[in-house]
Amino acid sequence: MNQKEIVDIFKQLGWKTKRGGTSCRMDLSDRFVQIQPRLKILPDQQKLDLALSVPTEKFSSYVDIISGANNKTTPLIVDFKINQVIYSQEFSGEDILNISKSIINWAEEQDLNSGLEKYAKLPPTSAGALPLRHIAALAIPDKRDKLKDYKKSFAAGGNAGFAPYITEDYIDHAIALLQS
Incomplete structure (x- = not known):
């Protein structure tokens, strides 16, 4: 075969x-x-x-x-x-x-919830696509406070430890998903 x-x-x-x-x-x-x-x-x-x-x-x-x-x-x-x-x-x-x-x-x-929790618990310093998946996992079960902390870090000129490809726009999009 x-x-x-x-x-x-x-x-x-x-x-x-x-x-x-x-x-x-x-x-x-x-x-x-x-x-x-x-x-x-x-x-x-x-x-x-x-x-x-x-x-x-x-x-x-x-x-x-x-x-x-x-x-x-x-x-x-x-x-x-x-x-x-x-x-x-x-x-x-x-x-x-x-x-x-x-x-x-x-x-x-x-267990899909377990999969979401694994991503949600990752640090923003994770490699590759994991930080993006981390942000998405925070938006699904409504981890609003963590996303707001990230937003504050970006607003203060930081990046919360994220890789350079993760921008403040990513955090804004995740917060907007929570509000929709």
Whole structure:
């Protein structure tokens, strides 16, 4: 089985892809699960890497509104323990069906509030996109006081420890979300 065949089986199982891409998405009731299956053919077996995450429409839209981006899928939960590598002599349709069921079960078991709290507790000095996700997480459960503290820091000429790409506008957008 090759990469395209694996993605095609996921599609037959109800997963959606964008324009022939390899990223697959399954919409669930209050969230969706996204995977990036990558097949590598080794001399004596096949290796399937699954990078998976659980975004929600609300969290993703908050990140986009705050940043002015249009990413549409920002992970709320990423569990590196399940981002496992699976080996097989040759993957079958039944293997992909079982993998799909396992991923969906895992995604449905995830506590979305816990994911929000993890981001909300991050320091503003976190690396990469984490500060943006931190701000979005503060806007969803209404952590108004923390956002106002950040606003005061920016108003006083500081940046509350955020990376330079986080501007006062980001904080303003998050506060506006709280008021809408």
